[in-house]
Amino acid sequence: MIRIIKDTPGHLLIEIEASEANLDNSDLFKTQVTELLDRHNKNIVIDFNRVEYIDSSFLGALVAILKYAMAHKLEVILTAMRKDVHDLLMLIRLDKVFKIYGDYEQAAAAL
Amino acid sequence: MNAITKKILLVDDNQLFLKMLSQAFKKSGFDCITAESGVEALRILKTNIPDAVLSDYEMPGMNGMQFRQELLADAALKDIPFIFLTHISDNELMVIGLGLQAVDYVLKDTPVNVIVSKLNNIIYTVQKQHEISKNELKKAAEALNVRSIPQTVPLISGFEIDFWHQPYQDIPGGDFIDFIQADERHTFIVLGDIMGKKWMAWFFTFSFLSYVRAAVRFGVLSGDYSVASILHKVNEVICLDDVLKDTLSSLSLVMIDTETQQISYSGAGDLPLLYYNDQKATTKQISSDGLLLGLFPDGKFSEQQINLENNDRLFIFTDGMTDLSAGSGKKSDYNLFTNNLNPLLKYGHNFESLKHELFESSANLRVDDCSIIQIRKTT
Numbered sequence: 001m002i003r004i005i006k007d008t009p010g011h012l013l014i015e016i017e018a019s020e021a022n023l024d025n026s027d028l029f030k031t032q033v034t035e036l037l038d039r040h041n042k043n044i045v046i047d048f049n050r051v052e053y054i055d056s057s058f059l060g061a062l063v064a065i066l067k068y069a070m071a072h073k074l075e076v077i078l079t080a081m082r083k084d085v086h087d088l089l090m091l092i093r094l095d096k097v098f099k100i101y102g103d104y105e106q107a108a109a110a111l
Numbered sequence: 112m113n114a115i116t117k118k119i120l121l122v123d124d125n126q127l128f129l130k131m132l133s134q135a136f137k138k139s140g141f142d143c144i145t146a147e148s149g150v151e152a153l154r155i156l157k158t159n160i161p162d163a164v165l166s167d168y169e170m171p172g173m174n175g176m177q178f179r180q181e182l183l184a185d186a187a188l189k190d191i192p193f194i195f196l197t198h199i200s201d202n203e204l205m206v207i208g209l210g211l212q213a214v215d216y217v218l219k220d221t222p223v224n225v226i227v228s229k230l231n232n233i234i235y236t237v238q239k240q241h242e243i244s245k246n247e248l249k250k251a252a253e254a255l256n257v258r259s260i261p262q263t264v265p266l267i268s269g270f271e272i273d274f275w276h277q278p279y280q281d282i283p284g285g286d287f288i289d290f291i292q293a294d295e296r297h298t299f300i301v302l303g304d305i306m307g308k309k310w311m312a313w314f315f316t317f318s319f320l321s322y323v324r325a326a327v328r329f330g331v332l333s334g335d336y337s338v339a340s341i342l343h344k345v346n347e348v349i350c351l352d353d354v355l356k357d358t359l360s361s362l363s364l365v366m367i368d369t370e371t372q373q374i375s376y377s378g379a380g381d382l383p384l385l386y387y388n389d390q391k392a393t394t395k396q397i398s399s400d401g402l403l404l405g406l407f408p409d410g411k412f413s414e415q416q417i418n419l420e421n422n423d424r425l426f427i428f429t430d431g432m433t434d435l436s437a438g439s440g441k442k443s444d445y446n447l448f449t450n451n452l453n454p455l456l457k458y459g460h461n462f463e464s465l466k467h468e469l470f471e472s473s474a475n476l477r478v479d480d481c482s483i484i485q486i487r488k489t490t
Contacts, residue, residue: 001157001158017157017158018157018158019158019440020158020440020441022441023307024160025157025158025160025187027186027187028157028187052440052441052442053434053440053441053442053443054443055430055434055441055478055479056285056304056306056307056361056430056479057306057307059306060306060307060358060359063306063359063403063406064357064359067357067406084442084443084444085443087443087445088430088443088445091382091383091398091445092361092380092381092382092403093380093400093401093402093403094380094403096402096411097402097406097407
């Protein structure tokens with residue numbers, strides 16, 4: 001479901017491998033990212049470049065991960081989103097909740 | 112009954128056999144994914160969930176038993192019907208395999224058409240069982256008279272209310288609607304969408320609805336008719352509720368005041384409402400500020416007044432209306448929905464006609480629960 005692209009002292013960069021982020025893989029995604037937060041205790045940058053569609057179940061998982069990270073004083077940053085996916089997050093005001101950057105370099109600089 | 116293509120994952124290190132079997136399944140209408148090893152199959156299963164797995168027993172590296180054990184250890188994969196495919200007719204192995212909750216064994220020298228029929232029967236039986244359980248739950252819900260969607264619309268002086276709701280794959284899901292006529296003057300219209308699908312989301316709709324109803328009633332009793340204030344109260348309670356604190360929901364809350372003929376609106380992580388101006392024949396998005404219910408104790412809810420003139424319409428809807436299957440994938444497109452709706456509104460189609468022409472016509476493209484409410488000013 002996810003692949004670790006980069007492991008730096010301050011953060012992990014992970015990529016979502018699925019093109020459809022939906023109910024079928026949202027629980028698995030939540031479990032895997034939560035485990036990474038537990039194991040590494042680092043901020044996480046999530047690369048969305050492969051994701052073409054995201055449903056509300058997956059958005060729920062994403063928000064649950066954010067809340068979990070915040071409780072552990074860690075950050076979750078979203079990056080490389082396609083326009084459709086980014087537009088949806090804006091429509092439902094999740095852009096006010098997540099830090100979203102165009103690419104990894106911008107995200108890393110913000111950490 | 113829906114006519115969704117059945118998807119099967121075939122796992123075998125013999126490429127030739129894999130190809131032959133895959134062709135036979137495709138010919139019989141299956142969507143077939145193949146993997147030449149257990150490791151490759153596990154990789155595929157990370158993003159692709161089939162209706163059944165048919166796996167060889169003897170494979171180099173990870174054998175069929177080990178592959179099965181990997182699936183059983185994963186909550187997301189353990190319940191997919193699993194069938195062993197082998198040329199070994201060893202009773203002891205079969206007992207071990209069945210101990211690993213394999214649904215069945217198929218010998219490799221079985222004619223291909225028999226293998227296909229067998230798989231078809233297994234998937235049918237599992238789905239049938241699922242259907243029976245679903246109907247039992249539906250019956251229980253009806254017996255308890257619990258509904259997350261009303262059966263009738265309220266009569267409100269100066270306005271006409273209509274709604275359309277279609278649960279995803281006919282299984283009750285996370286969308287909920289309510290019309291609360293708080294007193295002779297004030298009617299509240301509620302449209303929510305629990306983040307999730309099917310039964311799990313459906314169960315939570317009642318808790319959310321109860322809190323919304325209670326907040327509206329308590330608000331009215333204390334003279335507080337502010338929709339933003341009501342959303343704030345609902346959100347605060349949900350954030351404190353141990354059962355609901357990890358459950359999120361969008362919510363559009365609209366109140367119609369028949370005395371002033373005004374509408375007030377506050378939203379929580381909901382899609383923008385769509386306002387249709389009949390005189391100008393134009394549509395406009397009306398966005399709110401509030402965050403999803405259950406996200407943070409301060410949901411930043413604000414409130415706005417909407418004035419409809421005669422024949423103007425206001426649409427409140429969930430993301431099921433804007434998410435559709437598109438070619439090989441799915442897409443979420445709010446603008447496409449409004450672009451499709453616009454010409455029909457310009458030609459004066461009433462709500463019944465919108466249902467036939469637009470909402471119901473794309474039923475096979477739907478990927479989520481669909482709900483839409485129309486408020487039309489009649490005077």
